[in-house]
Amino acid sequence: MLRALAVDDEKPLLEELLYLLRSDPRVSSAEGASDATEALRRITRALESGPDGPDGIDVVFLDIQMAGLTGLDIARLLSGFARPPLIVFVTAHEGFAVQAFDLKAVDYVLKPVRPERLAEAVRRARAQLGRPAPAPEPGTGAVPAVPPPSPAAVPAGPSAPPAPRRPAAEAGVAERAPDQIAVELGGVTRFVAIADIAYVEAQGDYARLHTDDGSHLVRIPLSTLEERWAARGFVRIHRRHLVALGRIDELRLDSGTTSVRVGSAELQVSRRHARELRDLLMRQATG
Missing domain, CATH: 3.40.50.2300 (Response regulator)
Structure with a gap:
């Protein structure tokens, strides 16, 4: 091992x-x-x-x-x-x-x-290191998923580039249907309902989608999701966070700072977004 x-x-x-x-x-x-x-x-x-x-x-x-x-x-x-x-x-x-x-x-x-x-x-x-591949478990007849040895005795050069993907706004991210977004992890693609996403967190050129069941990383900037999902009720509250308006449980004002509670998460609201967020929540509350 x-x-x-x-x-x-x-x-x-x-x-x-x-x-x-x-x-x-x-x-x-x-x-x-x-x-x-x-x-x-x-x-x-x-x-x-x-x-x-x-x-x-x-x-x-x-x-x-x-x-x-x-x-x-x-x-x-x-x-x-x-x-x-x-x-x-x-x-x-x-x-x-x-x-x-x-x-x-x-x-x-x-x-x-x-x-x-x-x-x-x-x-x-x-x-x-001279370590053999692990033996299959007794009685299963299973063979570990180990790639076949390379025919070359010396290390090969750089790996070949991945197969071309179909055109998309961002590499590795696509929406299968209007209500879903594809996320990839370890070579497995899952489809997450946008309605299940409570908020989104920026991580460099990536974004982490937070749902009630966990989180999913997608290779897409937060600004792109902000533009794409504005009509779905997602609002920018900070340079790092995009929130589904309907998932905000509380708006908190404390000593001039504003924050929101989304489930168990408490997220800061920047000053430039605070007034707009309060107006949106008021309009939502009054229909």
């Missing part, structure tokens, strides 16, 4: 990578680091613990372009140790492949990460 560390300074991408790694039965643990400093601190602790210690790391899934030190910088630092963890680069850029393999990288996976491509990187890491 592999112990993995995933490093990416874009939180939504880090969460997706961790989800895929934790879903792989060959990975016993997967932790995340959101910047180079945190990653080096975690790796240093692993090196001090030793390969069989409680903090050990077998493989680091490493983004390349990050603020401060890059993934290549981290790999160069690790190359000076006697028994560093293996490195798998996970990046949106093809141009660093030669440098990556010069640093003895196990694999080079291009974003957006496809589950089957990441599974192949896990297989290569296990093979380099």
Whole structure:
């Protein structure tokens, strides 16, 4: 079993990578680091613990372009140790492949990460560590979902780009019907009813849809959803939040600040949106 560390300074991408790694039965643990400093601190602790210690790391899934030190910088630092963890680069850029393999990288996976491509990187890491694939459970006859070995004896170059998608306003996001939005997680597409969404939270170029049952990440800016769903009663209350007007349970005024309660969540309302929100709620209350 592999112990993995995933490093990416874009939180939504880090969460997706961790989800895929934790879903792989060959990975016993997967932790995340959101910047180079945190990653080096975690790796240093692993090196001090030793390969069989409680903090050990077998493989680091490493983004390349990050603020401060890059993934290549981290790999160069690790190359000076006697028994560093293996490195798998996970990046949106093809141009660093030669440098990556010069640093003895196990694999080079291009974003957006496809589950089957990441599974192949896990297989290569296990093979380099000399660990066989897990045996099927007794009586089931099941064979673990492990991709077949690559015919090449050396690591392959960058993964092929994903198949072209049908045109859409944003990559990875589409509405199947007027009342639904498609969300993808780990290669699985679900269709969420827009009426079930209580509020939306901005996360960089992504947005997190909050429903009563949980949350879903989509690759689309909050401003686009604001424009698209205005007619459905969604209003902007803050640069980070878009709320379904009908899901607001309380409007709170406290010492000049405004907030709303949406279910169990309390969300701040910016000054520029406070007056408009109060007017909308009043009109809604009076019909």
